[in-house]
Amino acid sequence: MKTLPLPLVLLLAICRPSLGILNNVTLEETSSRIIYGTGQTGWAKLHHDSLYHNNSHAVSSDPAATATLTFRGVAVYYYSSFWSHNVSTTLQLDGQEKIILDLIDASEFNGTAGIKTTKRSDIVWSRTDLPDEEHTLVVSCPTEFGGSVLMDAIMYTENKTDDQPVSPLVNHTVESQQFDYVEGAWSKNSSDPNLFVSDLIFSSQDDSSKAVLTFTGVAVYYLAARWPLKTVTTLQLDGESPEFVDLTDNAATDAISAPSVESTVGTYAIVDAIIYTEDISSSPQGPSPQPETDGPPSHNNHSVAIGGIIGGIFGGLVAVAVILVLCHRRWRQIRRRELHEPGTVVSFMAGVENTHSISGAATSTSSSEDMRAETAQDYAKNLRRKGVLSSFRVVRNMGSRGAPETLPPPPYEA
Incomplete structure (x- = not known):
């Protein structure tokens, strides 16, 4: 048997393409990596339907609304459910020609009855054999046909080589019902899906109110709506110095609902949702196949407290x-x-x-x-x-001098 000359063997070794590991990453509509652009009507979150991917999705009928994902990979897949009538969505990859997806279920079409979901969410569009580089997918409203923007889930395939290890970071969303309400009197209000993440919004005017979430992770994100009246929230992480977060929507017109007397700062604890990033590199199950964010490694337990504790x-x-x-x-x-x-x-x-x-x-x-x-x-x-004696608990609204002792909860409409 003949053997190849050594120089030829070395040349073949150098020219052999790097073999990577194909890894699928699935992102829900709640992922922080999906950037939502919106016009006047905004986005609504529809949930608790088994026909949606992971039981929820986001939708908007605003012609200016968009959802954008930037990723590095070799393939991308778009998930959506099917509807009884009048639903279509536009996709555009890397600035190429726009594709309009018809999401009407022909077998269940009914132009006179109310619109409803008829088929479980599945892959309805895909692009494969993409160059292994950064890509941008934009989901928008087909203005020509007056459709809707549907954002259920997107999956992309990344080619991980030996020098690009799979990131062990994964995001978790914690809604208001999962907090520990250990102090104070709290009230529960049904939320507007256009403005909030959780089904119920917990609020309190009690100075001793305290809602606590303990988690293990390397990053934490506080989710909250904006308010037409002066609203300030105080957050404290792991007993560190408290941080004040101004949730006031300065662009909103509040002349009708604004008090005519001088306003003074109070506390109004509001709990909607929190996202934290977990590093599971030391987990017995190994690294997560669905990384979403990058950050410094850490495995410490952290505590987020929400409430009025001045x-x-x-x-x-x-x-x-x-x-x-x-x-x-x-x-x-x-x-x-x-x-x-x-x-x-x-x-x-x-x-x-x-x-x-x-x-x-x-x-x-x-x-x-x-x-x-x-x-x-x-x-x-x-x-x-x-003004630094507060804590990483959610604080309170602006009360007004001469106002009743019990302030009504802030309106749930921006």
Whole structure:
């Protein structure tokens, strides 16, 4: 048997194309990677129907509405259900000619009855053998026929080579019903699918209200609607400094509903949904086949708290200051007793340390402790004046002086 010359073998090895692993990534309409552009009417989320992919999808009849996904891959697939009449959607890949999809179920067509879903969501359009590069798919409304924009699910195939490992990151959406409401009085309101993610919106005017979500992940995203009146939310992650989030829609006209008296800041806790990103690279099941985002690796448990806790943080700071003063005073008493009581054995280093700590301070112990307590209280007051004594809990709306003690929940329409 003849053997190939060594130079030819090396040439073949160099010219052999890199073999990758084909990996399918499925994105629901709730994925943060899908960018929604909208006109006046916005998007509606339809859910709790087994005929939709993962029981929900988004729809808009606004001619200006679009849904855009940018991905790197070699194939792409668009999912949709079928309808009894008057439904069509436009797809455009990489700026090429637009394709209008007819999503009418001919076997169930009824032009006079109300529109309804007739067939389970499935792949209705695809493009394969794409170059392994970045692509952009735009889903829009076919203006020529007055159709609708349907965003149910998109799947694309990526070619992962050895130097491009599959990302182990995956997103999870947590709706309001999955939070722990551990403090305060909360009310539940049915939500408008045009504005909210969850079916129920939890709200509270109680300063002690607290909704908590504990998760393991590397990123977290707070989802909320915009409001026509002044609305501020406070969020706190893992006990860090609180963050104020202004949810006011400054473009909205609120002349009719705005109070005629001077408004003052209050807290109005509102809980809709949160998305967090999990790194499952160390999971026993191995990396996720459906990565959605990238971020720094971490495996720590985190806690997101939502609620009005301004008074709680102030009281907590004062309590900590008092405890520290009492502990310091008790420690000094014990050390004096050890130094001066008969029969007490004190090491040389301990004696030296106490000599240095007591010297020049024995006559000013009481004033020093009072000063320390006063400093802690002043620090807490200053924090309160600066408006940072709140927490990663969802806060409250703008109340008004002279208004009733119980404010109605903010309107659920932008």
